[in-house]
Amino acid sequence: MEGTCRIADAMNTYNLALKIIKSKGYKIFLYPDDREEYLGDFWAIKGDREFIGGDPLRLLGIISIWENTGDDWQNNNFPEEDLYDEILSRALPDSVDDFNDLSDEKFKILVSDYSIFFKNVVEEELPENPSRQEMFEIINSLYEA
Structure with a gap:
């Protein structure tokens, strides 16, 4: 259980x-x-x-x-990637262009990840299939609050 x-x-x-x-x-x-x-x-x-x-x-x-x-x-044998910078970039985008530059797959992962975060931490549901502009506005308002 x-x-x-x-x-x-x-x-x-x-x-x-x-x-x-x-x-x-x-x-x-x-x-x-x-x-x-x-x-x-x-x-x-x-x-x-x-x-x-x-x-x-x-x-x-x-x-x-x-x-x-x-x-x-x-x-170490972990893949070479800058997760710290990636997490900050996702949380603090400069503009909607940051999300427009993501591939469809990476944007889908971003939305899926933030759906988990919103459900568990913010205690709100993300809209279903948000546009990149909507996602930028949602993330931007979360961190500006």
């Missing part, structure tokens, strides 16, 4: 993240910082591997990157 779940980046997840890191056999430390407003960085050390994050969630994320790619994490 599949349920629903929503977890957000918040302090109420820090202890769980630290417990998970500890359960993987890491020793965890806080390295202090000179800035008054910043506690410092969290370090996880196991053997000759060190992972550093600004908070427990980032630390767990860094460890997850290493677990999925190994020591040569920068030369």
Whole structure:
């Protein structure tokens, strides 16, 4: 039976993240910082591997990157693509031309992806088969709000 779940980046997840890191056999430390407003960085050390994050969630994320790619994490086997830029470009188009430049297949994927997002997060339904202009207006109004 599949349920629903929503977890957000918040302090109420820090202890769980630290417990998970500890359960993987890491020793965890806080390295202090000179800035008054910043506690410092969290370090996880196991053997000759060190992972550093600004908070427990980032630390767990860094460890997850290493677990999925190994020591040569920068030369991983994942396809070469800039997902960060792609996600930002989809969310913050400069004009409708950004959507007009997409192939029909890529536009169809964009609409399908945002249908999921709207249903689950915005709690609204996207119109069925929106035009590129309509999609631009919908996305643009979402991020300008």
